[in-house]
Amino acid sequence: MQTLLEMRNITKTFPGVKALDDVNLKVTEGEIHALVGENGAGKSTLMKVLSGVYPKGTYDGEIHYDGQLAGFAGISDSEKLGIIIIHQELALVPLLSIAENLFIGNECAKAGVVNWHETFRRTEGLLKKVGLNEPPAAQVDSLGVGKQQLVEIAKALSKDVRLLILDEPTAALSESDSQALLDLLLELKAQGVTSIVISHKLNEVRRIADTITVIRDGATVSTLDARKEPITEDRIVRDMVGRDMSQRYPERPRRAGDMLLEVRDWNVWHPEHAARQVIRDINFHVRAGEVVGIAGLMGAGRTELAMSLFGKSYGRNISGSVELRGKAIDTSTVAAAIRSGLAYVTEDRKELGLILEESIQRNVTLANLIDVSKSGVINEAEETKVAERYRAAMNIRTPSVFQKVVNLSGGNQQKVVLSKWLFAGPEVLILDEPTRGIDVGAKFEIYGIINELSAEGKGVLMISSEMPELLGMCDRIYVMNQGSFVGELSAVEASQERIMSLIVTE
Amino acid sequence: MTDTASQARNADKAKSISGYLASHLRDYGLLFALIAIMVFFQIVTDGTLLRPVNITNLFLQNSYIIIMALGMLIVIVGGHIDLSVGSVMGFVGALAAVMIVNWNVPVALTIPACLVVGILIGAAQGYWVAYWKIPSFIVTLAGMLVFRGLSLWLLEGQSVGPFPRSFQLLSTGFIPDVFGVGRPNITALAVGIVAAAAIVWMGLRKRARNKAYGIEDEPTAFFLIRNAIVAGALLFVMYKLSTFRGLPNVLVTMGILTIIYAFLTEQTTIGRRIYALGGNVKAAKLSGIPTERLTFLTFVNMGLLAALAGLIFAARLNTATPKAGFAVELDVIAAVFIGGASMSGGVGKIVGAVVGAFIMGVMNNGMSIMGIGIDYQQVIKGLVLLAAVIFDVYNKQKQG
Ligand SMILES: Nc1ncnc2c1ncn2[C@@H]1O[C@H](COP(=O)(O)OP(=O)(O)OP(=O)(O)O)[C@@H](O)[C@H]1O
Ligand SMILES: [Mg+2]
Numbered sequence: 080m081q082t083l084l085e086m087r088n089i090t091k092t093f094p095g096v097k098a099l100d101d102v103n104l105k106v107t108e109g110e111i112h113a114l115v116g117e118n119g120a121g122k123s124t125l126m127k128v129l130s131g132v133y134p135k136g137t138y139d140g141e142i143h144y145d146g147q148l149a150g151f152a153g154i155s156d157s158e159k160l161g162i163i164i165i166h167q168e169l170a171l172v173p174l175l176s177i178a179e180n181l182f183i184g185n186e187c188a189k190a191g192v193v194n195w196h197e198t199f200r201r202t203e204g205l206l207k208k209v210g211l212n213e214p215p216a217a218q219v220d221s222l223g224v225g226k227q228q229l230v231e232i233a234k235a236l237s238k239d240v241r242l243l244i245l246d247e248p249t250a251a252l253s254e255s256d257s258q259a260l261l262d263l264l265l266e267l268k269a270q271g272v273t274s275i276v277i278s279h280k281l282n283e284v285r286r287i288a289d290t291i292t293v294i295r296d297g298a299t300v301s302t303l304d305a306r307k308e309p310i311t312e313d314r315i316v317r318d319m320v321g322r323d324m325s326q327r328y329p330e331r332p333r334r335a336g337d338m339l340l341e342v343r344d345w346n347v348w349h350p351e352h353a354a355r356q357v358i359r360d361i362n363f364h365v366r367a368g369e370v371v372g373i374a375g376l377m378g379a380g381r382t383e384l385a386m387s388l389f390g391k392s393y394g395r396n397i398s399g400s401v402e403l404r405g406k407a408i409d410t411s412t413v414a415a416a417i418r419s420g421l422a423y424v425t426e427d428r429k430e431l432g433l434i435l436e437e438s439i440q441r442n443v444t445l446a447n448l449i450d451v452s453k454s455g456v457i458n459e460a461e462e463t464k465v466a467e468r469y470r471a472a473m474n475i476r477t478p479s480v481f482q483k484v485v486n487l488s489g490g491n492q493q494k495v496v497l498s499k500w501l502f503a504g505p506e507v508l509i510l511d512e513p514t515r516g517i518d519v520g521a522k523f524e525i526y527g528i529i530n531e532l533s534a535e536g537k538g539v540l541m542i543s544s545e546m547p548e549l550l551g552m553c554d555r556i557y558v559m560n561q562g563s564f565v566g567e568l569s570a571v572e573a574s575q576e577r578i579m580s581l582i583v584t585e
Numbered sequence: 586m587t588d589t590a591s592q593a594r595n596a597d598k599a600k601s602i603s604g605y606l607a608s609h610l611r612d613y614g615l616l617f618a619l620i621a622i623m624v625f626f627q628i629v630t631d632g633t634l635l636r637p638v639n640i641t642n643l644f645l646q647n648s649y650i651i652i653m654a655l656g657m658l659i660v661i662v663g664g665h666i667d668l669s670v671g672s673v674m675g676f677v678g679a680l681a682a683v684m685i686v687n688w689n690v691p692v693a694l695t696i697p698a699c700l701v702v703g704i705l706i707g708a709a710q711g712y713w714v715a716y717w718k719i720p721s722f723i724v725t726l727a728g729m730l731v732f733r734g735l736s737l738w739l740l741e742g743q744s745v746g747p748f749p750r751s752f753q754l755l756s757t758g759f760i761p762d763v764f765g766v767g768r769p770n771i772t773a774l775a776v777g778i779v780a781a782a783a784i785v786w787m788g789l790r791k792r793a794r795n796k797a798y799g800i801e802d803e804p805t806a807f808f809l810i811r812n813a814i815v816a817g818a819l820l821f822v823m824y825k826l827s828t829f830r831g832l833p834n835v836l837v838t839m840g841i842l843t844i845i846y847a848f849l850t851e852q853t854t855i856g857r858r859i860y861a862l863g864g865n866v867k868a869a870k871l872s873g874i875p876t877e878r879l880t881f882l883t884f885v886n887m888g889l890l891a892a893l894a895g896l897i898f899a900a901r902l903n904t905a906t907p908k909a910g911f912a913v914e915l916d917v918i919a920a921v922f923i924g925g926a927s928m929s930g931g932v933g934k935i936v937g938a939v940v941g942a943f944i945m946g947v948m949n950n951g952m953s954i955m956g957i958g959i960d961y962q963q964v965i966k967g968l969v970l971l972a973a974v975i976f977d978v979y980n981k982q983k984q985g
Contacts, residue, residue, distance in 0.1 A: 392871060414873035423871070431871050434864035436931055445861055446872040448854040455853050460798050499872070 082143075083108040083273050084129075084242060089140035091124055091133065093486065095478035098124040099138070100297040106242070106275060106290075111268055113288035114277045117319055117518040118490025119476035121297040122277045123167055126244050130164040131157040144242075161241030165231045165248065167277075167489055167516070168429065173220035178202040180219055181234045205233040209263055223377060225256030232263065243267065243274040247489070249283060250516045253377040253544050261287050279490075279518050281312040293318040320520040328551035329523065331530040333570070335554060336367030338405065339538040340507045345399035347387040357383050357394055359563045365507060365538035370529060372553035373542045374578045380562040381542045382426060385509045389423040390416040403506060417446060420506030424496055424513055426542075432496040435485040439477060440466035442484050442495050446503040469498035474524060489516045497525065507538040514548060526552060546575045558582060609803075610980055611925050615940050616814070618973075622944060626951030633954050634947070637829035640822060645756065645901055647946035648835040649674065649894035651939055653917045654924070655846045656883075656890035658938040661921055662850070663883045664863040664930030665714060665721035668914050669728030670891045672736070673706050675910030677895030679736040682745035682905030685752060692752045700892050706732070707888020708881070715880035729914070737907045746904025756900035760832040769824070770831035777823025780840075781816035788812055835897055842890075847935040859883065863930030919966070920945050923973040944969070 084106040091099040099121045106112045114122050128138050131151030142149045144160060151157040154164070171180050178198050187197040202215035211229040219227060228248055235243055245264075249257040257280075264274060264287055278284050284291060291303040291310060301318045303310050316324050347358035357380055365371045373381050386393035388401065390413030401410050408419035416423075425431040433442055443466045444451050451462040466480035473494040477487060484495055493516060500508060510529075514522045529539050529552065543549050549556055556573050558566040558581040566581035626634045633639055653670050660667050681699050684690040690698075710728050713719045764771035792808065803811075826832060850856035861869040862876050870876045899905045924941030926933025945966065952962045 389871075390873070412873075412875075413871060414875065417873040425871060430865075431867050434861050434868055434931065436864050437860065441857065441861075445857075445869070445874075448857060452854050455855065457852055457854060457857060459852075460794050463798050 080107045080109070082106070083145060085143040086125070086129060087141045087143070089125065089128055089138060089142075091121075091128055091138040095482075096486075098297055099128070101299075102140075102294065102297065103299050104292055105302070106273060108273055109268065109271055110273060110289040111264060111287050112273070112275045113284040113291045114275055114294065115279070115281070115284060115291060115315060115319060116294035116300075118494075118516075118521055119488040120294045120319075120518075122294055123246055123488065125294070126164055126246060126275065126277065129157070130154055130162055130244060132164075158238055161239055162244070163235040163238055163240045163242070164244040165228075165235060165246065167246040167250075169224075169227055169231060171219045171227055171230060171234075174218065176216045176218055177206070177213060177222075177230055177233075178215040180230060181205060181237050183234075185238060201237070202233075205236055208236060209233045210259065223256075224251045225253060225259070225377070228252060228256070228260060229263070232260075236267075240272055243272055244276075245274065246277045247279065247516055248276065249278065249280060250489075254546070256377070257283065279516060281315055281519065284315065285310065285312060291315060295319060295321060316519050319518065324519065324523065327519070327523065327547075329527050329530055331370075331533060333554055335369045336536055338364060339367045339369070339403065340365040340540075341402045341405075342388065343400045343402075345384070345387070346397070347383060347394035348396040350393065350395050353395070357562050358387060361399075361564055363557055363564065365540055367536040367538060368533045369554045370533055370539045370541060370552055372549035372556040373540065373559055374546060374549050374556050374582075375559035376582060377544065379559045379582075381559055382511055383562075384559070385423055385511055385540070385542060388416075389413060389421055389509065392423075417503055417505075421509065422446070422500040422503050422505035422507070423509045424500050424511060426512040426515060428492050428496045432499075433484050433492060436483060438481045439470070439475065439484055439487070439495055440480040443469055443480075443498045443502055446499050450502070450504075465502060466498075469502065473498050473528070474521070490518055490521055493517055494521065494525075497528070501528070501532075505537065507540060508532060509540045509542070511542045512544060513541065514543070514545070522548075546578060549578075550574070611977065612937075613807075613811070614976065615923075615925060615937060615944075616811070619940055619944050619947070620814070620818075622947050622951070626947060626954070630951060630954045634951055635825065637825040639950070639954075640825050641829050641833060643946055643950055644833050644836045644839070646950065647942060648756070648839050648901075649898045650913065650916050650920060650946065651839055651942045652842060652890050652894045652897070653887075653913070654920045654938040654942045655842055655935060656887035657917050657921050658924070658926055658933050658935055659846070659850065659859060660721075660883045660887050661918075661926045661928075662863045662930060662933045663859050663880055664866065665880065665883070666918065667710070667721065667725045667728075667884065667887050668918075669706075669710065669725040669732060670887065670894075670917055671910040671913035671915075672729045672732035673703065673888060673891040673910075674895035674898060674913060675905075675907070676706075676732040676736040676739070677703055677892040678899035678905045678909050679739045679745070679907070681752075681896055681899055682748070683739055685748060686745050692749060695752075696755075696896060699896055700889060703888040703890075703892020703895070704885055705888070707885040707891070710888070711881040711884025714884060715877045721884075733911075736905075736909070740905060740907050742907055744904045744906045746902075748900060748903055753900050753903055754834060756835050756897045758834040759830045760834065760837060762831055768828065770827040773823050773827035773831045776832060777820050777827075780823075781819045784819070785812050785816055838893075838897075843935065843939055850935050855879070860931055863932075865931070916945055917942075919970045923970060925973075925977065927977075941973075 082105060086102065086104040089099050089102045102121065102125055104125065116122050127133050129142060131153050134152045135150035172183065181202050182198055187194045187201065199215045206213065206215065209229045209232050211226055211233065213222065213226065219230060222230065249260055252260060261283055264276070267274065276287070289306050291305060293300045293315065341364040343362050345358055345361040346356065349355035349357050361384060375381050383393050387397050388410060390410055391397055392413060401408055403420055410416040410419060410421065429435065440462055444462050448457065451458055451465060463480060470477065470480055475491050475494045477491065484492055487495065497513065514525055517525065532539055541549065541553060550573055554570050556568045556578065557564050558568065558578050560582045568577060623634065653674065657667060657670065677699050680702060681695050684695045684698070685692060710724050713724045714721045760772055762770045762772045788808065858869065858874045859879055861872065861874060862879055866876055895910065898909060920942035921933065921938045923944055924933065924937030926938065948966060948969065949962065952965065
């Protein structure tokens with residue numbers, strides 16, 4: 080087997096942070112190479128160095144590609160050699176069609192005039208290749224994330240890809256979409272495409288990877304060859320976090336207390352299409368100290384339910400009642416909902432959760448400025464203290480709480496969002512995909528925090544597409560499908576099969 | 586201690602200073618740009634620029650721009666823009682003239698009435714922007730045309746004036762010397778000394794607090810140099826003013842407003858929320874921030890300040906003309922962007938906007954003294970604006 084890529088002694092520093100410290104990576108032609116490591120370990124940074132996002136000269140070390148010393152001044156340089164990167168955040172133009180997106184910057188054109196016929200023909204071919212059954216003229220923002228991800232891959236294929244880099248491609252995907260994507264990667268491998276995949280989902284890594292490189296704190300820890308012998312998840316975890324982790328879900332004494340939150344006859348209509356009912360006659364409750372899950376496929380209406388509860392942030396013609404400890408509460412605006420004791424951790428941290436250009440400190444206190452101010456004047460020293468407290472408690476990796484959130488790794492950004500809502504001091508915390516893009520160690524920490532909240536008698540409502548997580552954490556699970564609850568399972572009854580069968584029989 | 590260890594430490598220290606400088610280049614750059622421009626014009630105008638009478642003029646000429654820049658900064662930080670301020674300012678000046686000169690309304694009634702009109706104008710525009718989500722560019726472009734037209738209509742195309750002395754004092758009055766010396770004006774000197782001492786004292790207090798909390802701060806040398814320059818400049822200006830007619834009323838108004846707005850934007854919850862709103866509306870909204878009401882208020886505030894600027898401007902010219910405030914919105918917006926605000930919202934500082942306005946003001950003044958034609962003046966100002974923003978973008982890319 081021939082080595083396609085070798086990165087030697089790569090070191091990259093940002094002001095105040097050494098993101099990569101002497102990293103080595105060797106990728107063989109035709110393999111699927113998984114890159115794993117904790118949040119902030121430097122995985123995304125390494126791939127940005129490789130693809131020229133950080134141009135040659137801004138880092139130390141050597142890149143050998145296809146037997147030659149390489150180093151790129153920009154993405155277009157690396158693309159010429161067939162290195163295509165799909166970033167953690169998708170980079171499609173939402174208001175353009177699939178076809179336009181596929182050939183953006185690479186149009187089928189003669190003398191600047193686009194040949195639409197050719198564009199659509201080639202788009203159809205590429206879509207068939209990635210197994211996406213959508214018309215080439217479909218607008219990208221009308222597709223779900225899973226399909227958008229496939230469009231990204233089709234775009235990569237349109238550029239004669241040799242080395243495909245995917246940064247957490249399945250983080251936002253449902254179970255079945257993830258499966259489809261992984262199958263596609265295996266198929267591309269059969270066609271000779273080499274890929275590097277970053278992922279926190281170790282079961283997927285095990286399924287597709289030929290070689291696994293583990294990075295910790297900006298340095299290579301190990302390279303494991305899965306072709307020789309199967310690698311267990313525990314083995315990978317050990318290298319990632321530097322210690323054995325026998326348990327994935329921390330123990331919690333299960334005890335449901337008094338009634339805390341009770342929602343009755345909840346109905347919500349679509350904000351734009353007035354005739355479409357999104358949430359239908361939902362009734363549920365959360366007791367003090369309970370962790371309650373909501374399972375369902377993507378598009379089941381879980382996020383819509385949570386957001387409509389939280390200050391009517393979604394939908395219209397909302398009806399139904401919300402009671403906390405037996406008393407009706409005001410949830411008509413977000414501010415009122417927060418005052419009443421609700422908090423909602425969004426699934427979309429970049430768009431809805433964070434002010435990216437602001438510091439960690441300012442993000443953490445944003446939903447509860449009252450507690451760090453006196454008659455409207457902010458006590459910044461107090462604010463710093465609060466931010467430092469959460470930095471320590473949540474183990475946010477950053478040189479300082481004054482760091483802009485945009486400079487944090489994806490997982491650490493998620494911890495900032497969580498900190499913000501913990502600081503708001505809610506009675507009931509609604510978590511929407513709380514561990515998306517988070518490493519195993521940090522997941523364990525977040526589960527620990529959920530358990531602490533429950534021990535304090537708070538209620539937690541958890542939406543998650545990762546069924547093992549729901550099964551491992553929840554006392555009770557509601558199953559949701561097409562805007563209604565189709566079943567309720569206690570922790571003992573619940574299993575993946577039962578949840579799926581409830582969804583399917585409906 | 587070994588030699589290499591101390592060497593390494595020195596290198597570390599040098600690195601941290603250069604790192605600090607790199608990340609705060611914009612703040613220092615602005616201050617030094619202002620100083621450099623002043624030195625330049627001081628030299629090429631053979632010392633005219635910093636003559637007491639010219640310094641006084643500088644303040645009188647630029648006061649209305651600075652006052653509006655305070656409001657504009659907040660609007661821009663909130664993620665919007667207000668193109669109507671020049672017209673609103675002209676309209677309110679015209680209204681004041683018509684009320685006082687034509688209708689004989691007392692000055693003491695006219696001033697509050699005009700400010701209320703400013704508030705109403707701001708509210709009318711803010712309403713569409715905040716609650717109907719009509720782009721501010723469009724709403725205020727319409728406002729610009731409407732109020733330009735309304736002032737023409739009000740003045741019937743004529744200039745209206747002169748104003749009674751009591752109204753002119755708004756702009757051309759001076760604070761009398763309470764110590765009775767007159768020249769040098771001891772009040773001006775005293776205010777200068779107190780203000781300089783207050784700036785240094787607040788800086789020290791913040792440093793002490795940062796230290797207590799272990800927050801990384803400006804390197805000591807920087808702190809000393811910056812404070813020496815700011816306090817020195819302040820004392821120098823006050824001394825110069827004291828040898829002429831003392832503190833102009835507008836300078837006091839401006840100073841107090843700057844302090845209020847700097848405090849409001851940097852230290853209060855409402856200020857913080859405006860930055861959050863401009864940084865990411867959706868996230869701000871989901872954090873319980875009343876984004877619509879805040880947006881509305883930023884425009885109300887802008888209307889109030891534009892009205893105040895209109896009164897001051899009319900008082901200085903001692904007449905209201907249909908052309909008053911023409912294209913002034915461009916100077917105000919330019920000042921805010923030179924001061925480091927970001928077009929996309931969420932970024933910018935009051936002090937930056939004020940310094941930006943002074944940079945524009947000194948350039949206008951200096952070039953006029955040199956006898957450079959208005960044609961070249963426009964070209965140069967345009968290029969300076971472009972350079973400032975390019976500098977910002979370049980700086981950001983380098984850090985990224
Ligand atoms: N532009 C930047 N400025 C400053 N620090 C940065 C910047 N980009 C990344 N970092 C820092 O570099 C480190 C590595 O970040 P990177 O995004 O590579 O992590 P990651 O391994 O991809 O993590 P995740 O799994 O959370 O996505 C982090 O500590 C991060 O805060
Ligand atoms: Mg990453």
